[in-house]
Amino acid sequence: MTLPSADWMERRGLAALIAALDGGARFVGGAVRDTLLGLEVKDVDIATPLLPEDVMERLTAASIKVVPTGIAHGTVTAVLPDGPVEITTLRRDVSTDGRRATVAFSDDWKEDAARRDFTINALSADPDTLEIFDYFGGLEDLQRLQIRFIGSPAERIAEDHLRIMRYFRFQARFGKQQVDEEAYAACSKAAAKLETLSRERIADELLKLLQTEDPRSAVLQMIDAGIMSHIVEQIDEDSATLFSRIVQREQRLHFAPTAIRRLVALLPKDADKASEIAKSLKLSKKQQKAIGERLLPSLDGDNIAPADIRAFAYHTNVDAARDVAILFANDETFPDMLARLQDWQPPVFPLTGGALIEQGLKPGPVVARTLAKIEAAWIAQGFQDEQWIREFVADLKLAG
Template sequence: MNHPLPLSVSGPWLEAPATQQIFALLEQAGHQIYAVGGCVRNAILGTAVSDIDLSTSARPDRVLALARAAGVKAVPTGIEHGTLTLVIGGTGYEITTWRRDVETDGRRAVVAFSERIEEDAMRRDFTMNALYADARGQIIDPLGCGIADARARHIRFVGEPSERIREDYLRILRFFRFYAHYGDPAEGPDPEGLAACAELAGGIELLARERIGSEMKKLLAAPDPAPALAAMQASGVLAHALPGADAKAMALLVHFEAGRRPDALRRLAVLGGADPATGLRLSRQEAREYALIRDHIGSQLSPAALAVKIGASAGASVLLARAALFETPPPGEAEAGLVRGAQAQFPVRSTDLPGLSGPALGARLKALEQAWLSSDLRLSRAELLALSVPGPGG
């Protein structure tokens, strides 16, 4: 059944007093102002709106002057590119003057301000992101295809795909990330866009690793990133983003994860490849969490022992990763072992070994704990103390 194209959007994000205050601030001064991009796209798709970006015909200095006159805090977060952040009630709203690209080098652009919304739309990455809405929710579709592409969940570059990519090679990864989150997996990626990404994949290596890492983590957080990752691998893009990674186990992992919150680091551990701590510039905490999973996938520890060694949450990720990579049955009943391990305590204390101290005591406790873990936590205190466990030199 065909449904009429939506001509307007609504929602608390648009109707909020702070949002309407900003619209009124610019409109009453004779300027055009619209919500743009993700908030409009998500409202059409019926998904949550988290950030509100605004675009205007007013120049940055004019926006700044109007905000100050109204007592609204304005932060020049990117004023050289036309962006200010207006802060109302502790929430920031980015507002950017309409722009057109003057010069690009694949990583950043030199822009000039524009009087035409069509020029602003033409510099955006995908048609579904080149949508605007006024204070009343009326949609403006300067390209004439953004609404239809959003409804069809068709991720399509604005204009010529290769031109958009050469402006910023990060758009290659954004193409797959948007496909993972908003695309129709039954239709597959846009053929022209996919071909351009494959042809220009080497440009990814010009990007800062932090930017690559950020995009990859967002992609891996999609409900089901498997179709996008398979397309990335087939096109050669994945090898440039994360050398050595293999996406073949991702679909099975996603199947085993049913009912669980998506975990980008668990999925990254299943992808494998070059150390993402350096290759994707993970934070220290992320690198630790990744290493806990990746380093224990091949271990022989039982579920209960995993929970003791690395925690129940990381242990569950290891069990899922093992099942996907080795094509074994999903954890199922094994998860009861994680619960048992989370509640267990190593039964031997240093006071149980009165004849030892210092490094010798530490080595004996470590050896006994390893024996306990290897027994699936079954050995009792008495059984452990009765073991003949080699010491530091034994």
């Protein structure tokens, strides 16, 4: 079987890179898998039996910029006009501890493929003939959309505990068959090993999983297997129900999936506890802020009123308000809340402290307090125009 031609094969500089490696290269991993599935290919990876120093010499001689991004593990990166290409020397594992591997370089393609996690990720293709090499039944699994570990699931997980999460992410993205019982059992048994990994790696995989089109089945399986509790503390049946509901809403309304929105559904509905988990996952400050905005304690689940949603958007942003509606509004109020946000942008409060001073208010803390009082009234009245502001200020009799 040969790999179908695809646009990514025409990237500028790729042909020159292949030529510089002089027949000692294959396309590997996601580029092969996604091309066979008719999906867009973003990252192109190449494997070669050439040693990394030899790869760098050849590319430099061909005037191709190359960076030793992971040379100790055999990886260098060619900087091409249409994007970087990673080139990795064939490897075999010498030892593993579930977090990292000690490797030795190899010239055996099957030995290198055996290091990969799933059969569908172990495919490779000759860049000249496009012949596909499949050592572990990956083509059949890809046709069936079956996610299967290479060899023993327990052994593959023992090599890298993050494969527990990768299994369910790939199941969510590609799997159309039921979860393999042996794989499920191995993932469940090793779940506690996730706590030995860096939280950054855990968070990265979690967000990738939540970003898939429909992760409901995979997430619920992880909850049932006791895996998710090692990632998100205090997860319960209510969180699982809410998670399923918001994915259904997204699909019904054709909303693009958002990992943070979906993560909020799984977190405790207490801003402080959710914040602790977000920090423990080493999420960025921007992501932590987004979670906090969606779990403000002033909002009380199904009691959110449609009339309040614009005020919430004013204090945060429209995206956060829309997410709050998707997450917490009940079925009766949900359409009204979305309608109030449709094509609406929070206005700018049309009054300053300087204007109050000009009208007779003495400078000092009273200016800020009065401004806040007027702004609160303005919001409560539905963001009235400047005439309303002038009349309201006049009624306060600031000079008096």
